[in-house]
Amino acid sequence: MTYTTLIDTATLAALLAEHAGAARAGSPVVLVDCRFDLANPSAGESAFAQGRIPHAIYAHLDRDLSGVKTGTNGRHPLPTPTDAAATFGRMGIDSTVQVVAYDQDSGMFASRLWWLLRWLGHDRVAVLDGGLARWKAEGRALSDAPGSSAARTFVAAPRPDMVVSAAEIPAIAQSTDMRLVDARAPERFRGESESIDPVAGHIPGAVNHFFQRNLSSGRFLAPDALRTAIREDIGDVAGDRIVCYCGSGVTACHNLLALEHAGMAGAKLYPGSWSEWVSDPTRGVARG
DSSP: OOOSSEEOHHHHHHHHHHHTOSSSTTOSEEEEEOOOOTTOTTHHHHHHHHOBSTTOEEOOHHHHSOOOOOSSSOSSOOOOHHHHHHHHHHTTOOTTOEEEEEOSSSSTTHHHHHHHHHHTTOOOEEEETTHHHHHHHTTOOOBOSOOOOOOOOOOOOOOGGGBOOGGGHHHHHHOSSOEEEEOSOHHHHTTSOOSSSSSOSBOTTOEEOOGGGGEETTEEOOHHHHHHHHHHHHOSOOGGGEEEEOSSSSHHHHHHHHHHHTTOOOOEEOSSHHHHHTTSTTSOOBOO
16 A cells, blocks of 8 residues: 555554564665754754664755755755755665655654655655654654665656745735745744744745644644645635745645645645745845
């Protein structure tokens, strides 16, 4: 069976048992730990070394799931397809593999890996619903043994229609039948506080759907409830008329995963997001 949005802990445990380890040579499942802390970039990797779901390998947001920063392309720019393909190949991912990504709890960072793989043409990827927190709460096995993965050849097939550039944003924001959706916390969206980027506020014309609204008790809402919550915030608009952004293109992927799980497929990502937007002082800023 193929999993393309979420996977629950019981199903993952059964998969790992069936295939005797997610990272062994020839396994059809690759399990990737994406834990990260924006305030302490080494924290996720340190936590991984102390204990993880058995056979998981680690993906670092800055090193593995982002590209080179130029100062004007945001805090977590996309890697080039060539670089991403090399990274995924080293992880043991190819077109035959089911990938499962997890992080500490909400899927905030795991959804970035989920989106990157889909962007490069690999749909067999799912996020562990509830993350490591739920896995541990259920008393499931952990390991501190080194993970390994036999390298494979990942062939990237980029989908350019999944992204939009900064140049396209003003027209999208002003369109009557499209929505530019900001995934950040409401107080950051309103410009009342900003602890990460040098300018507070949001892109003019954007609406706010805080990514935590996709969750209840650490797990994603059911599809019907997700659709209701999303439409309460952004209105009744088709998925393929939505463009998502956040501070740096990470939590926006959580909204993209929620939209896909809710049956509202086709939304796009503005990868540079707010951190790229405000690198140019001529671009507009809205508050309130």
